[in-house]
Amino acid sequence: MTAPEAPPGPERLGLRVLRPLLRALPHGFGGLLPVLELLRQELGEVFRLDLPGFRAVVVAGPEAIRQVLTGPPDVYRWRPEADPVARLMGRGVLVTDGAEHERLRRILEPANRRSYLEDRCRELWRLVDRLADGWQSGCCRDMLVEMRRITLTAFEHVYFSHDPGPELAELWEPVLSAVSYIGPGPWLVLGAAEPPPGAAHLRSYLTALIRRRRQASDPPDDLLTQVVRAVPDDGLAADQLLTMLIAGHDTCTAALSWTLYLLGLHPRWLNLVKAEVRETLGREPPEPGNIDGLVWLDRVVREALRLYPPIHVGMRLAGSTVTLQGYRIPAGTRIM
Template identity: 30%
Template sequence: MTTQTAGLEVPTLSGWPVVGSLRGLRSDYLGTISRADRDIGGLARIVAGPPGWRLTIYSVTAPDLIEEVLASPDRFGKHHPGYRELRSALGDNMLTSEHETWHRQRRFLASMFTRRRLAEQYAPVMTDEAQRLVERWRGLAARGVTLDAYPEMVRMASRVSGRILFGADMSAAAELLTRFRVVNDQLLRRAVSPHPPPGWAPTPGNRRIRHGLREARAIADDLVTARRGPYPVRATDMLGLLCAARDAEDEADRLTDREVADQAMLFLLAGHDTTAVTLSCVLLMLAQHPEWQRRLRAEVDHALRGRPPSAADLDRLPWTDRVVRETLRLFPAAHGMGRSTATEQTLGAHRIPAGSWVEVSIWGAHHSARVWPDPERFDPSRFDLAEGEHPGGHRYAWLPFGVGARACIGRPISLTEVQITVATVLQAFEVTSPLAATPVHAAITLMPTGRLPLDVRPR
């Protein structure tokens, strides 16, 4: 494609003298992105830091411009601060790689994410773990314990991930995975700093990152070593399939131990955390909107008649699906996708300089009044659409998992786990919360801010 260079300057979001929007990005990243959409429009320039020591972000929230960015990986690549931090932390995997490396990894992983595997191998694990969760909560409810939704969902999601991905009981790692939120926070702080300290510098933030990554990497490496050892166990979980996989285009090609461990790190951390955040937010939305909770409970009761849900039942739970999708609109666990420009580009009618950070803000698009009427209102009926219609009126208006060929490969697994868990919980409990709103903030992924109190009362 021919590089385009003509174009208008992108309007800049107003900020503080000298430091621009640095304080806003560090203290309220999501609010700053939303203010840029509200005050400037679907493409806004955000500057942070003093001249000569400055970070510039081009925030994209208009669906047509998002489509242009994501559909042009040759023009808008992944060489930007957020992916730099993720690649350093998690290695070269499906999230951080691009070009032929990404295509090669996709070929290795494709057979692990089929509809048949999901229905026959993964969904039964989700149902089993959801029932175990309900039994645990019965005991806590009997003692009048108020739950903290996020740690509870981390425990649940880590058990599902452990069994599906690694064929292992990951209960012992749940506390470590909950603590990993500190690393999540610190990585974003580094990404939005104009000049973060070198990774080797012994700063408090760097020490927290290194400690958290060392713990998580040890888990992934131990799991891979056990599979590659002198007496490897044949397994049909994802790790076993990864270790045995061959490239469909080159039978002699296999993943190295480091490549397997890098994918395992992504599965271990990103896979469980995004699902845990989504589950937490769905339960809080139902607690805060009892009319929707009653509607879903009636649907679940009618469709399941008291039996545990399976993947085959989900087509008969359309409003459960719509509630989950509306929650993902309001609380997209992956709140943005960073891209960069190797050469000067034109986006829409505007010029994007070479070397720019272009942020496709999923949060900004999902909360934009230009895209969604009354965007802060929880309304699952937005997803009650005729065949062929797109929520928000555009294919790229709702994209919590990305869109197209490069969409998150784990989307079907995540949606299935959330819906099965929600249906199982509603069979057993009424959920309430003292919170009138659900506090979240941006780290590398969306994270809860403080406790998310949830009370469960047996039906």
């Protein structure tokens, strides 16, 4: 039996990949996606990407992706510690491995149950109505901004029982800077800079919420209270809340914005979904008991998630040498 080889790399394609790569670079990581697709078509579902300063094995087929995502966590570790997301989130659940990851998952788990959200449904739609009441017919609104306003406010209500109100204006730039810091960008080849100053602002905002909650005599039963009770260290607690805030609101902002964008492009589907909402809900608000009838809306949202997934690249780090689809991946390799 021959020993498994390294996955194929772009050197096999030469100029055929160099030209599109050079054209793509000025457009950042967004420009790189078509190049990755070209490499997948030519090299297969597992291939090497060797850029100056950035080397990874790209896994682009469902079977290989399943193997990485469901494989032993000590083999497919979360990610390199120097990546911006790990620097931003510190010891947050998203970037922690092993027993500590399991412990943090258990602490956050009650707030991820369906029943946790069902109990807060009415509060959510009232809130969204209040925020959307400010929109006027005939005016132009940037839906990316509006969706972020809604998801940030909803997040704080649902998980912290807190209305950010005027504080939202102060949080806005720090949140945007944190999101942009962890997104794919020049750090992939140049190395990650320090987290932006906005990250420290977010951390002190969350630490103030944590300290206030520790002193509350009759705290509400929400995520913030669960974290405060289970995690005595304010810094570790803030890492979990920052992780949930960024992971929770930015994904939903993207999902909602792309869904509205697609509905705007396709008025036939917009009208169909509007008619379905009118017929199914009548004058009732959406509730866990009546939303199952919104079949077309469900399909539209799923299609938007398929076409424009809010998270479209994931990173892992090989904790030991593994064989993936017949290729040898040495320990320490970044897997995309």
